Amino acid sequence: MSEQREPHIAQKSPYAVELEAGKQYFWCACGLSKNQPFCDGSHKGTGFSPTGFTAEKSGTVYLCGCKHTAKPPYCDGTHTKL
Numbered sequence: 001m002s003e004q005r006e007p008h009i010a011q012k013s014p015y016a017v018e019l020e021a022g023k024q025y026f027w028c029a030c031g032l033s034k035n036q037p038f039c040d041g042s043h044k045g046t047g048f049s050p051t052g053f054t055a056e057k058s059g060t061v062y063l064c065g066c067k068h069t070a071k072p073p074y075c076d077g078t079h080t081k082l
Contacts (some may be wrong), residue, residue: 007031007048007067014062014075019055026050027063027073037063037073072080 004011010030015037019025026039030048033040039050051072055061064072 009066010036011065012079021058031067
């Protein structure tokens with residue numbers, strides 16, 4: 001299996017998603033998931049692993065779509081420089 005060096009850019013904008021407080025989520029870090037921005041296991045063999053996190057509060061958050069954020073899983077605007 002070959003390791004991917006850079007994540008695939010799923011989209012050059014964030015994903016606005018509704019999260020539920022206290023629930024655990026797994027953000028796709030490789031960019032290959034068909035269930036963006038969440039992991040569906042497509043990272044297997046790429047060298048990437050999903051980023052697990054628990055929502056602190058319920059509501060809309062903006063998760064990174066370009067997969068190059070410095071603050072995973074959240075968008076930090078990096079997509080504007082790609």
